[in-house]
Amino acid sequence: MEFRDLKKQYQVLKADMDKAVIEVMTECNFINGRQVKELEEKLAAYVGMKHCITCGNGTDALSMMLMAWGIGPGDAVFVPDFTFFASGEVVSFEGATPVFVDVDPDTYNMDPESLEQAILVVEAEGKLKPKVVIPVDLFGLPADYDRINEIAHRHGMKVLEDGAQGFGGLYKGRKACSLGDAATTSFFPAKPLGCYGDGGAIFTNSDKEAEYLRSIAVHGKGSFKYDNVRIGWNSRLDTIQAAILLVKFKAFQEYELEAVNKVASWYTEALGDVVKTPVVPEGYYSSWAQYTIQLDDENQRTEFQRRLKEQGIPTMVYYPKPMHEQTAFKGLKQYVPCPITERLCKTVVSLPLDGYKTYKSCETVGIIKSSILMV
């Protein structure tokens, strides 16, 4: 069994996919081809933001948006302690200081109370200027944007939605990647909407920000590529990846998102009474980047993973280490305690999930359930 069955997905999409890729090779429009523009227009319309600027990957997308907001040394950027490294890495990369805040034990997402507490401590200390909050839509579920936006705006800060895992999710009728002042996503192959390599995108409603982002993505270009008005870098989505994404985005909308939700509901039905399953609050819709359960402790998790591996069922631990315990962040001050994150890092485990699993392939649910009961 595959953890995320990209081979099966390709077999299903093969005819359209091969045609789309060969078209790019035939036209030789490898950089900035018409497919890039078409994809940007479709993604912006889907999420409900004015601009979509594609780029090299989800990490560049976050960094570029922080650059657009002029974030740098002396600025505090609030990031959940329980997330993929890149969410905090970009903050340090831009010379600013990440402040890690705890998450909610049910949704795994940024805890608004921990956020507010951290902001107050940073403000009271007076060394750093609170500038940006980066909520992450972890495992496909949007964070609590009504509360987070209210807190951030009340403290004069902007909100950058890290939607790398959240594309396709819904929050109170609004689409993920439209829930902050700006948003980013990633097309890394294993994300809800993935390409066949690296790729990313930024979403904003501001014409000025969009123009700046398009400039820094191509060496700080001015009126044309060889007129360079600022220091930028090179971060673009290849035409071939855009062509692949156009095929995948169609499948994503037509059936994948619904299918992955169905598989998640089979898991929850079967496992809900024996283990802590993911919580999708009223008014939320997840795009299920991961299906993550919580066991009692680290030993139980190790034993559970060992038993499943023996039976050919892969599992993964996202994430084994809190951000504040990462060696790369050694020396950073920890402003608030993050006991939930510390516990989750020892107890969470993600199960195989994608929109191509059938109920039959989910007979493994029975094995998963009995393994939980045995450990």
Ligand SMILES: *Cc1c(COP(=O)(O)O)cnc(C)c1O
């Ligand atoms: C994957 C991921 C990123 C980075 O995206 P890349 O395309 O791999 O650079 C950022 N944030 C989160 C939460 C992610 O899961």
